Amino acid sequence: LLKATRQSLNSRIRNFSTAINRRHLEDEGDWSYAGEWWHAEQSSCRTVFREISHCGNGVVSVLAHPSSQPGRLERELAEKWLQHKFRVTGCEWRTLHFNEYTRQSTVKVLVAHREEEPSSILLQQQPHCLAVPYVKSMISTGLATLSASSCDVFKNAVQGKQSINALCIGHGGGSIPLFLTMKIRGAIVHTVELDPTVIAASIKAMGFPAFSLISPSGDRVHPKPDPIDHLLWKGAHDRLLLFNSDAEKFILETSNVYDIILIDAYDGDDVFPHKLWRPDEPFMKALGN
Structure with missing residues (x-):
C-alpha cells in the first residue's frame, strides 16, 4: 500500500x-x-533610443535584444493577421534604462515593415507579454482586489459590458496600462508620466500607441488615429490616455474617480519618490478623498 x-x-x-x-x-x-534581455551580451543588443532627460532621470535609453519567441509559424500567422500589408521581421525585447544601469521596463515588440517600403518600421508592443515578475504581481494583486470588492462590475468590464476607470502612475515602457486596456475591454486607462523623454522612448522605441498621448490642453495630440492603429489595437487605443504631468498635480486637479490605481514610479536613482507614499503628503491625502 x-x-x-x-x-x-x-x-x-x-x-x-x-x-x-x-x-x-x-x-x-x-x-x-529573461536571459535574452537581463544578462544579454553587449554584442547581441543595440541602442535604438538615447536622449537626455530634463526631469532628473539622466540618460534615457532603450536597448533592443533578440527574442527566441515567437517562431516562424507564429510570425506567418501575424502576417495574415496584419492582412498581408506588412512583412514581419520578428520580435525583439526592448529594455528601458536610466543612466545606463537602472533597468526601468522590459517589453516585447513585434517588428514589421511595409512590403513595398522596407525602411518603414512598424513596432507593436505585445500586451500579453509581461516580462518582469513584479509587474505580474502588481497587476494580479490589483485585479484580484478589484474583483473581490465588486465581482460583477469586474466581470462585466472584462467582457466590455461595463466601464471601469484605471489610473497608472509612472509609465515606463507602458506594459501595465497596455495590458489593462487590451485584456479588460471596458477599461478606460489613464497613465501619468512626469518625464516627456520617457514618453518619447515608449512611443518611438517600445511600440506604445502614439494616439494615446494627451496635450496640456486635454486634447489628443493626434486628433485622428493612424489607419494602422485600428488593425493593431482593435479599438483599445481609444480607451488609452497618456498624460505628461506631475502625479501630485494631476491627482489634486482631476475630478475623475478611479476604480483602481497602480503606482509604479521611480526616478533616475531607482528611488520611489517620498511624496508618493508618505501618508501626510498631499498626494496620498488626495487619494484618500
Whole structure:
C-alpha cells in the first residue's frame, strides 16, 4: 500500500511539473526567457533610443535584444493577421534604462515593415507579454482586489459590458496600462508620466500607441488615429490616455474617480519618490478623498 501511494504521489508530481513546463512555454514573458534581455551580451543588443532627460532621470535609453519567441509559424500567422500589408521581421525585447544601469521596463515588440517600403518600421508592443515578475504581481494583486470588492462590475468590464476607470502612475515602457486596456475591454486607462523623454522612448522605441498621448490642453495630440492603429489595437487605443504631468498635480486637479490605481514610479536613482507614499503628503491625502 505504501509503495502504491508513493507511485501515485510521484505520478501526480510529474503531471504537475509537466503542466508547469507547458505553461512556461506558452508564456512568452516567463522568467525562463529573461536571459535574452537581463544578462544579454553587449554584442547581441543595440541602442535604438538615447536622449537626455530634463526631469532628473539622466540618460534615457532603450536597448533592443533578440527574442527566441515567437517562431516562424507564429510570425506567418501575424502576417495574415496584419492582412498581408506588412512583412514581419520578428520580435525583439526592448529594455528601458536610466543612466545606463537602472533597468526601468522590459517589453516585447513585434517588428514589421511595409512590403513595398522596407525602411518603414512598424513596432507593436505585445500586451500579453509581461516580462518582469513584479509587474505580474502588481497587476494580479490589483485585479484580484478589484474583483473581490465588486465581482460583477469586474466581470462585466472584462467582457466590455461595463466601464471601469484605471489610473497608472509612472509609465515606463507602458506594459501595465497596455495590458489593462487590451485584456479588460471596458477599461478606460489613464497613465501619468512626469518625464516627456520617457514618453518619447515608449512611443518611438517600445511600440506604445502614439494616439494615446494627451496635450496640456486635454486634447489628443493626434486628433485622428493612424489607419494602422485600428488593425493593431482593435479599438483599445481609444480607451488609452497618456498624460505628461506631475502625479501630485494631476491627482489634486482631476475630478475623475478611479476604480483602481497602480503606482509604479521611480526616478533616475531607482528611488520611489517620498511624496508618493508618505501618508501626510498631499498626494496620498488626495487619494484618500
